[in-house]
Amino acid sequence: MSIFxxxxxxxxxxxxxxxxxxxxxxxxxxxxxxxxxxxxxxxDGAVFKMPDGKSLVMTTDAFIIDPIFFPGGDIGKISxxxxxxxxxxxxxxxxxxxxxxxxEEGFPSSDLEKILHSIDEISRLTKTPIVxxxxxxxxxxxxDKIAITTTGIGMAEKIISNNGTKPGDKIIASGDLGExxxxxLAYRFNYKTRLKSDSQPVLKEMQAVGKYLNAxxxxxxxxxxxxxxxxxxxxxxxxxxxxKDLPYKKETRAISELxxxxxxxxxxxxxxxxxxxxxxAQKTIKILQKYNKTAKIIGSVERGKGVFLNTQSGGLRPxxxxxxxxxxxxx
Amino acid sequence: MSIFxxxxxxxxxxxxxxxxxxxxxxxxxxxxxxxxxxxxxxxDGAVFKMPDGKSLVMTTDAFIIDPIFFPGGDIGKISxxxxxxxxxxxxxxxxxxxxxxxxEEGFPSSDLEKILHSIDEISRLTKTPIVxxxxxxxxxxxxDKIAITTTGIGMAEKIISNNGTKPGDKIIASGDLGExxxxxLAYRFNYKTRLKSDSQPVLKEMQAVGKYLNAxxxxxxxxxxxxxxxxxxxxxxxxxxxxKDLPYKKETRAISELxxxxxxxxxxxxxxxxxxxxxxAQKTIKILQKYNKTAKIIGSVERGKGVFLNTQSGGLRPxxxxxxxxxxxxx
Numbered sequence: 246m247s248i249f250x251x252x253x254x255x256x257x258x259x260x261x262x263x264x265x266x267x268x269x270x271x272x273x274x275x276x277x278x279x280x281x282x283x284x285x286x287x288x289d290g291a292v293f294k295m296p297d298g299k300s301l302v303m304t305t306d307a308f309i310i311d312p313i314f315f316p317g318g319d320i321g322k323i324s325x326x327x328x329x330x331x332x333x334x335x336x337x338x339x340x341x342x343x344x345x346x347x348x349e350e351g352f353p354s355s356d357l358e359k360i361l362h363s364i365d366e367i368s369r370l371t372k373t374p375i376v377x378x379x380x381x382x383x384x385x386x387x388x389d390k391i392a393i394t395t396t397g398i399g400m401a402e403k404i405i406s407n408n409g410t411k412p413g414d415k416i417i418a419s420g421d422l423g424e425x426x427x428x429x430l431a432y433r434f435n436y437k438t439r440l441k442s443d444s445q446p447v448l449k450e451m452q453a454v455g456k457y458l459n460a461x462x463x464x465x466x467x468x469x470x471x472x473x474x475x476x477x478x479x480x481x482x483x484x485x486x487x488x489k490d491l492p493y494k495k496e497t498r499a500i501s502e503l504x505x506x507x508x509x510x511x512x513x514x515x516x517x518x519x520x521x522x523x524x525x526a527q528k529t530i531k532i533l534q535k536y537n538k539t540a541k542i543i544g545s546v547e548r549g550k551g552v553f554l555n556t557q558s559g560g561l562r563p564x565x566x567x568x569x570x571x572x573x574x575x576x
Numbered sequence: 577m578s579i580f581x582x583x584x585x586x587x588x589x590x591x592x593x594x595x596x597x598x599x600x601x602x603x604x605x606x607x608x609x610x611x612x613x614x615x616x617x618x619x620d621g622a623v624f625k626m627p628d629g630k631s632l633v634m635t636t637d638a639f640i641i642d643p644i645f646f647p648g649g650d651i652g653k654i655s656x657x658x659x660x661x662x663x664x665x666x667x668x669x670x671x672x673x674x675x676x677x678x679x680e681e682g683f684p685s686s687d688l689e690k691i692l693h694s695i696d697e698i699s700r701l702t703k704t705p706i707v708x709x710x711x712x713x714x715x716x717x718x719x720d721k722i723a724i725t726t727t728g729i730g731m732a733e734k735i736i737s738n739n740g741t742k743p744g745d746k747i748i749a750s751g752d753l754g755e756x757x758x759x760x761l762a763y764r765f766n767y768k769t770r771l772k773s774d775s776q777p778v779l780k781e782m783q784a785v786g787k788y789l790n791a792x793x794x795x796x797x798x799x800x801x802x803x804x805x806x807x808x809x810x811x812x813x814x815x816x817x818x819x820k821d822l823p824y825k826k827e828t829r830a831i832s833e834l835x836x837x838x839x840x841x842x843x844x845x846x847x848x849x850x851x852x853x854x855x856x857a858q859k860t861i862k863i864l865q866k867y868n869k870t871a872k873i874i875g876s877v878e879r880g881k882g883v884f885l886n887t888q889s890g891g892l893r894p895x896x897x898x899x900x901x902x903x904x905x906x907x
Binding site: 248249251252253254255256257258259260261266269270273276277278279280281282283289290291293296297301303304305306307308309311340341343344345346347348349350351352353354355357358361362364365368369372373374375376377378379380381382383384387388389392394396398573574 | 579580583584585586587588589590591592597600601604607608609610611612613614620621622624627628634635636637638639640642671672674675676677678679680681682683684685686688689692693695696699700703704705706707708709710711712713714715718719720723725727729904905
């Protein structure tokens with residue numbers, strides 16, 4: 246049932262990734278149905294075919310996170326990584342980013358300066374210029390510190406979509422997952438950890454292995470559980486992970502257990518997962534391990550539907566699309 | 577002095593248009609100095625030359641206005657008009673818009689539905705598809721209702737810049753100005769008015785007269801006073817307006833006087849001003865009057881510098897770049 250058909254209000258789960266976000270997105274697309282000549286590939290970015298055959302990709306991300314500074318990064322860094330990674334996993338090279346900032350009156354100038362330096366660092370590292378921007382200041386108390394929207398465009402020779410997975414493919418992760426989500430939750434619950442956010446651009450890794458991949462996705466909101474369910478549904482295939490290969494560090498698992506948060510829904514901001522034909526799987530992992538030693542094969546693709554975990558106690562357990570009250574403002 | 581050089585905090589005037597916004601922008605560009613292959617024309621949008629000689633234009637606008645519904649529009653409508661107009665005045669045809677929404681938990685679904693329908697209406701009217709988006713929901717009280725960022729890209733055969741004005745040109749306005757600012761202020765101060773916001777796309781008007789123009793700008797934040805000062809400074813010319821030709825309705829003037837707000841700093845969201853060679857001035861106005869009867873010539877361009885008002889009592893009075901405590905969250 247559409248959220249617009251009832252006398253209702255906006256709930257947190259709509260913006261948290263997972264099932265409710267998807268349903269909201271469908272409602273929204275019923276209203277905003279004019280998409281012109283753009284191709285909807287079902288990925289995070291939209292695709293416009295250029296006269297020369299290349300694809301222009303456009304994507305946008307809003308960040309209103311808490312805390313805005315955290316071990317391993319800040320709101321500036323993840324705003325940049327989020328958008329650059331959405332372009333990267335589609336096989337696009339970023340052309341430029343538009344930066345929108347809404348900030349509260351009285352926000353410390355030195356904090357804004359730090360955030361801008363983080364943005365500049367990722368801009369230079371990935372050769373992605375900040376080409377235009379807008380800054381608005383609200384009265385005190387009308388926004389919690391700062392919100393940033395990054396919108397990126399990029400150009401791709403060939404789009405990597407999340408619907409190209411085939412039976413026989415291997416599922417790979419570019420590194421251990423969920424650390425960004427884990428450290429933000431740890432902060433919220435006053436839990437001390439030595440983990441750092443995994444936020445970083447995946448552009449170079451994606452460019453190194455893109456040609457081998459049938460599908461790719463970055464596990465941000467909704468984490469691995471959402472990514473795999475999306476890939477399985479769109480590619481009409483079944484994914485089976487092995488419990489012993491789940492790509493999570495001990496500390497990440499500990500935080501998830503302690504706080505009762507679904508491990509596989511924890512977001513990363515500097516990883517991707519991909520489907521790769523079996524014959525290229527070892528080669529792909531070898532290349533990825535040059536960037537991150539924890540890159541590995543985590544599962545395989547079969548005919549069928551759904552996402553399952555092959556548990557160490559034996560037997561298949563379904564991995565479902567995350568649902569319900571997720572913690573907001575993590576990424 | 578840079579705001580980053582002192583132990584300071586962000587003030588409202590940085591986001592309100594006018595002098596402080598310009599100084600902040602310069603500080604920001606010292607940090608975000610990597611602009612790659614993009615051309616900085618000094619306009620609202622950035623320009624990227626395509627291999628076929630056309631120009632790709634990108635621009636972004638953040639809206640966190642109060643009220644979100646007002647006579648003649650809502651936050652959805654002005655978000656769309658703001659970005660489409662920034663593309664239009666540069667001579668670009670919009671290709672697509674990315675929509676980012678940050679909304680407060682508990683926001684009425686029916687209000688969001690109305691806002692989305694406003695967005696859709698402008699999208700269809702201007703044939704500008706919403707190609708991608710992101711929605712985040714914050715806990716109650718962490719944002720005042722809703723913030724929207726619209727980022728647009730467009731393609732131009734030839735860029736119309738704000739630095740092409742020449743001595744001898746006429747300055748024209750596409751219609752009476754300041755109504756959007758006037759009605760928002762009237763609402764804030766509980767003053768009843770029959771005025772409506774002027775928010776609307778200027779795409780068609782701009783396409784009809786673009787070939788005659790030497791420069792164009794939309795007088796949003798900072799209004800006519802900021803637009804003219806920007807054009808005069810960038811084109812290194814002097815602009816003289818005639819007081820009797822100032823393009824403001826009686827009601828707009830009354831609100832400005834009553835509230836002690838600078839008339840010429842009141843923003844419009846559906847108008848543009850332009851510099852046009854004298855030989856095309858009458859023709860341009862005739863075309864524009866098909867869209868809006870109040871379109872007219874408001875001044876002329878001379879050698880020299882600065883912006884002046886030829887007052888009815890005789891004598892030239894300088895029109896300065898707006899400064900100081902402007903009212904925030906108008907557009």
